[in-house]
Amino acid sequence: MSGAQPMFNRSGFLKGLFLAGGGLAAAPAISPFSLMAGEAPGGVASGGLTEPGELDYPVKDLACSLSRPITVAIMGAGGRGRTYARYAEKFPEAMKVVAVSDIRPNRREGTAAKYGIAPDKVFGDFHEMLAAGRIADAMVIALPDDLHYEPAIAAMAQGYDILLEKPMAQTEQECRDLLKRQRETGAIVGVCHVLRYAPYFQALKSALDDGLIGDVISVQHMEPIEYAHMAHSYVRGNWHDSKATTPIILAKSCHDLDIIKWFIGKRCEEVSADGSLIHFRRENMPPGAPARCTDGCPHEATCPYSAIDIYCNKHKHMHVFDLPQGYTREDVMEKLRTTEYGRCVYRCDNDQCDHYVANLRFEGGVTAAFSMEAFTPWGGRRTRVMGTRGFIEGDGGRFDVYDFRTGRKRTWAKKVSEIAAYKGSGHGGGDLALVRDFLMAVDRHDESLLSSSLAASVESHVMGFACEKSRLSGSKAEVRI
Numbered sequence: 471m472s473g474a475q476p477m478f479n480r481s482g483f484l485k486g487l488f489l490a491g492g493g494l495a496a497a498p499a500i501s502p503f504s505l506m507a508g509e510a511p512g513g514v515a516s517g518g519l520t521e522p523g524e525l526d527y528p529v530k531d532l533a534c535s536l537s538r539p540i541t542v543a544i545m546g547a548g549g550r551g552r553t554y555a556r557y558a559e560k561f562p563e564a565m566k567v568v569a570v571s572d573i574r575p576n577r578r579e580g581t582a583a584k585y586g587i588a589p590d591k592v593f594g595d596f597h598e599m600l601a602a603g604r605i606a607d608a609m610v611i612a613l614p615d616d617l618h619y620e621p622a623i624a625a626m627a628q629g630y631d632i633l634l635e636k637p638m639a640q641t642e643q644e645c646r647d648l649l650k651r652q653r654e655t656g657a658i659v660g661v662c663h664v665l666r667y668a669p670y671f672q673a674l675k676s677a678l679d680d681g682l683i684g685d686v687i688s689v690q691h692m693e694p695i696e697y698a699h700m701a702h703s704y705v706r707g708n709w710h711d712s713k714a715t716t717p718i719i720l721a722k723s724c725h726d727l728d729i730i731k732w733f734i735g736k737r738c739e740e741v742s743a744d745g746s747l748i749h750f751r752r753e754n755m756p757p758g759a760p761a762r763c764t765d766g767c768p769h770e771a772t773c774p775y776s777a778i779d780i781y782c783n784k785h786k787h788m789h790v791f792d793l794p795q796g797y798t799r800e801d802v803m804e805k806l807r808t809t810e811y812g813r814c815v816y817r818c819d820n821d822q823c824d825h826y827v828a829n830l831r832f833e834g835g836v837t838a839a840f841s842m843e844a845f846t847p848w849g850g851r852r853t854r855v856m857g858t859r860g861f862i863e864g865d866g867g868r869f870d871v872y873d874f875r876t877g878r879k880r881t882w883a884k885k886v887s888e889i890a891a892y893k894g895s896g897h898g899g900g901d902l903a904l905v906r907d908f909l910m911a912v913d914r915h916d917e918s919l920l921s922s923s924l925a926a927s928v929e930s931h932v933m934g935f936a937c938e939k940s941r942l943s944g945s946k947a948e949v950r951i
């Protein structure tokens with residue numbers, strides 16, 4: 471180990487306090503995760519873990535070698551459907567988009583034009599596509615949450631392999647039905663737990679599997695949603711109503727429960743959850759706020775949730791508007807006057823929690839503490855893993871592995887977004903890497919090539935349903951797989 475004294479580093483100093491002081495109880499004013507905010511984790515921790523080093527888990531090639539191009543039908547040409555279709559643009563020798571279904575004419579026609587889909591394979595409602603029988607090797611089901619179960623059951627019966635968006639279904643029973651049907655039909659079904667395919671999460675999982683920190687004893691995992699994303703998706707937008715879609719622990723955080731379970735590699739036995747909707751409620755509406763931010767709201771200039779600020783000034787989440795090339799600010803203002811995205815966040819019919827915590831207990835007493843937070847300036851994920859020989863701390867882009875015995879700290883920090891093939895692949899590269907593995911699994915008819923098989927995903931979905939049961943009942947809930 472280097473004998474050099476570490477330079478003073480405020481972040482590291484605070485982290486040292488946190489780590490040495492017994493965690494949350496000893497440092498009530500400082501969230502453990504806030505110490506990781508906006509800066510690379512690492513720095514100088516307690517115990518003199520200072521020696522730098524690099525971890526070289528490679529980023530897998532996005533291309534794949536198949537016996538033939540896999541033909542794919544896209545059901546739902548919204549944000550997700552079009553994202554997965556993009557693999558065919560980059561790797562036409564591996565994937566061909568041959569059919570599309572969407573109730574929005576501009577989306578289905580735009581997709582048809584982009585991929586040269588024959589007119590008789592362009593459908594409106596998804597039932598029309600199903601009525602055409604099996605017209606492709608595989609189907610991507612990227613419809614809204616309440617429209618996953620029915621087409622997935624029907625498509626398996628028709629002999630399709632399926633890439634199925636999460637949450638796979640709206641109830642625990644439906645999830646189990648899907649698994650039963652998959653076992654009966656032998657279909658390859660991949661669930662879109664995209665984080666599992668992101669090079670960052672794959673490297674972190676490899677570090678755990680390679681025993682770099684010994685046996686995992688506990689995990690702290692935070693999902694910062696980011697204030698504007700919360701307002702966009704879970705107050706104004708598609709997932710504002712937990713009953714019409716799914717509770718936020720599934721709609722948003724089933725990825726996180728899945729990642730925690732994947733990291734720990736054991737069965738989850740029991741959960742205890744809490745959370746509520748505190749802020750985005752009518753009683754918190756500032757005086758005189760009208761129904762829409764565009765209605766001359768007196769608070770528009772100062773409200774962090776102003777739709778005018780989020781969309782017109784900051785240009786966030788613009789894909790939902792289907793705006794024409796070269797659109798103007800006035801085009802966006804018109805969308806805010808006429809769609810749900812212009813509504814005052816205190817006057818929406820939303821019920822999703824804006825904060826949610828869960829304690830999870832796994833086989834052998836291993837534990838995880840999960841925290842979903844709406845009120846953060848950034849999104850992504852923050853994770854700490856405590857092992858018997860070391861510690862891992864990551865911010866979604868890079869992670870540090872500390873070895874207690876040697877005092878070494880090693881870092882994984884590959885810049886996936888700078889790799890040409892990965893450009894435009896969201897979720898840290900996971901979106902298109904998932905498609906790559908799905909196509910390989912379909913080509914070889916080998917489910918083991920898919921990390922997020924239906925069986926693995928049912929387990930993490932069941933954890934989500936158990937969390938919601940616990941949150942609503944105020945007592946612990948058993949997880950029965």
Ligand SMILES: NC(=O)c1ccc[n+]([C@@H]2O[C@H](COP(=O)([O-])OP(=O)(O)OC[C@H]3O[C@@H](n4cnc5c(N)ncnc54)[C@H](O)[C@@H]3O)[C@@H](O)[C@H]2O)c1
Pocket residue numbers: 545546547548549550551571572573574577594595596597612613614615617635636637662663664708721897
């Ligand atoms: N894996 C992830 O990380 C991730 C991220 C975001 C969303 N999702 C999930 O993906 C799914 C789709 O989300 P999205 O953001 O693409 O939503 P979206 O609204 O952009 O897309 C859904 C599309 O389905 C179409 N549609 C609705 N009803 C239809 C019907 N009856 N027949 C045919 N088309 C119909 C809509 O017109 C829309 O274009 C949701 O279940 C969501 O929870 C997953």
